[in-house]
Amino acid sequence: MASDDIAQLADALSKTHVGDEELSYKGLGLKLDDAESAEELVREIEQCHGLRALRLEGNTVGVEAAQAIAKALEKKDLLQRCYWSDMFTGRLRSEIPTALRSLGSALMSAGARLTELDLSDNAFGPDGVKGIEQLLKSPSCHTLRELKLNNCGMGIGGGKILAEALIECHRQSSALGAPLKLRVFIAGRNRLENEGASALAKAFKLIGSLEEVHMPQNGINYPGVMALASAMAHNPELQVLNLNDNTFTKRGTLAMAQALRNLRNVQVINFGDCLVRSEGAVALAAVLREGLPVLKELNLSFGEITEAAALVVAQAVSDKPHMEKVDLNGNCLGEEGCDALREAMENMDKADMLASLSDDEGEPEDDEEEDDSHEHSDEEEEEEASEDINEDDQEDSENGMKSKENSPEKPKSPAEIMSFLSCPSAEKLLQLGEMRTNLQQQVDASDPHKAADVVLKICSLYSEEPETKEAVFETIDAVLKKLLSDSALQSYCFLSTLLVMMGLLKGEGKVKKVNLVPGQLLCLEHAVQQEYFTQHHASLLHTVMSKNSEALKSCSDAGERLSSTLEKKCQEQH
Structure with missing residues (x-):
């Protein structure tokens, strides 16, 4: 090594912070190719007897230099925090696993007990994960609290290896009476996709101690999102969930909404750029x-x-005492919608909470072909990923989220009821007599499409003829009372599906919309006045209807009656 290079390195090292606990070479841009080039650094590590944290970020370390550093670390049993991000710039990908194995072996030999390991921004791929696999399984990582692997190019294979290593670490640490309690997991920009995410979900479910999960930009679609949702439900201390720039669609969002229902410590949710869409947003509003x-x-x-x-969503956050920021930028509100949202937040004295709306995409076009393509792609995703997700995970996560085990056996329906549902008529409804209220057994909030279809069929039979009117109202009351008595999430999902089928809310995929008739709106007007129809349910309907008056033109009188009744209901508790 040239004398001027040695002098330059010595000068750089003289600027590092060396103390009893931390040794930092962060951002010095050192090029450590061999043992000689790392000599000064090795000497300082050896002389730092109480070393607890080692920062090597922003340098580039070759195999021989890593081996020299590793040798110095073999006696550092107090080391807890390894900040080793961005330290292989310009290195061959094949070098990195060897360097990592050397460093990991040294930590294991020393008997170090790590609490934090940061290997972010090292493009080491699946082989790099193999380089830390033994370290992660070892007692040195039984105490790990933070694992940061952001932007490492792990891919599906690396995600699976990482998941198995974490599961093994938890198994071994549990056997010793002190199970792994990982708190922070960061693995954005790793191309994990559904298989990698689902594998990690199994580890997360087992670990159960996560407080922060950051997995943005990983190409995860709804099957992987559903698996992660199931896992998050098993981590009651979760505070931050960042899945930005993955693809939820409706199924993934509903699964996440279900998981979030019982998590009492969540402070930050980042589902930006995730195709949450309108029905998903309504479901999240229910959880709020x-x-x-x-x-x-x-x-x-x-x-x-x-x-x-x-x-x-804006109305749902109004009662959150700790709420600081709501970001709805880049959606499909249109200029008037942006103004309406700002006005709504101002009226709730929450204007400063709303993030900028400068990138709004404008009102969506009602493009059936686009909806069809979304549905097709979702089906393809499901076929590709269905094998990668545990059946129990899907049951935990899906929509109404009632597992098959816990659902009561569905009662057999009398032929008269099935006949009515297959071809509804006022005459058949009247002939059902007291069996009419049994129609509630045909609906379940966990199947909102079927429930909405049944409700609309019954409502379409409305007539001013007293006997028919009474029969329709009686039946609708029985059915809606059941559907709206479930959790806010399930009742909101049912109502949003109903609104999609009525053409009042933009849905996802190809949804068969009904031709609105006044009777449907008049039945809803009756229902709104009943006790089972809460102020929150009325608020949801009123908000959506008031923004889609065009769809009600064919039933203008009935629509006005329903709107007026909804407005009164909304004002009851104000």
Whole structure:
């Protein structure tokens, strides 16, 4: 090594912070190719007897230099925090696993007990994960609290290896009476996709101690999102969930909404650029209504959310005492929608909470072909990923989220009821007599499409003829009382599906819309006045209807009656 290079290195090292606990070479841009080039650094490590943290970020370390550093670390049994991000710039990918194995072996030999390991921004791929696999399984990582592997190019294979290593670490540490309690997991930009995410979900479910999970930009679609949702439900201390720039669609969002219902410590949710869409946003609004008591930040930006759904979200955050920021930028509100959202937040004295709306995409076009393509792609995703997700995970996560085991056996329906449902008529409804209320057995909030279809069929039979009117109202009351008595999430999912089928809310995929008739709106007007129809349910309907008056033109009188009744209901508790 040339004398001027040695002098330059010595000068750089003289600027490092060396203390009893931390040794930092952060950002010095050192090029450590061999043992000689690392000599000064090795000497300082050896002389730092109480070393607890070692920062090597922003340098480039070759295999021989790593081996020299490793030798110095073999006696550092107090080392707890390894900040080793961005330390292989310009190195061959094949070199990195060897260097990592050397460093990991040294930590194991020393008997170090790590609490933090940061290997972010090292493009080591699946082979790099193999380089730390033994370290992660070893007693040196039984005490690990923070694992940061952001932007490492792990891929599906690396994600699976990492998951198995964490599971093994938890198994071994549990056997010793001190199970792994990982708190922070960061693995954005790793191309994990559904298989990698699902594998990690199994580890997360087992570990159960996570407080922060950051997995943005990983190419995860709804099957992987559903697996992660199931895992998050098993981590009651979760505070931060960042899945930005993955693809939820409706199924993934509903699964996440279900998981979030019982998590009482969540402070930050980042589902930006995740295609949450309108029905998903309404589901999350329901969870805001009934849970998430300490939420501070909600990011639903760039999610193809329309104005009505955005307003439902805004209303839901109004009662959150700790709320600081709501990001709905880059959605499909349109200029008037942006103004309406700002006005709504101002009226709730929450204007400063709303992030900029400068990148709004404008009102969506009602493009059936686009919807069809979304549905097709979702089906393809499901076929590709269905084998990668545990069946129990899907049952935990899906929509109404009632597992098959816990659902009562469905009662057999009398032929008369099945005949009515297959071809409804007022005459058949009247002939059912007291069996009419048994129609409630045909609906379940966990199947909102079927429930909405049954409700609309019954409502379409409305007539001013007293006997028919009474029969329709009696039946609708029985059915809706059951559907709206479930959790806020399930009742909101049912109502949003109903609104999609009525053409009042933009749905996802190809949804068969009904031809609205006045009777359907008049039945809803009756229902709104009943006790089972809460102020929150009325608020949801009123918000969506008031933004879609065009769809009600064919039933203008009935629509006005329903709107007026909804407005009164909304004002009852104000």
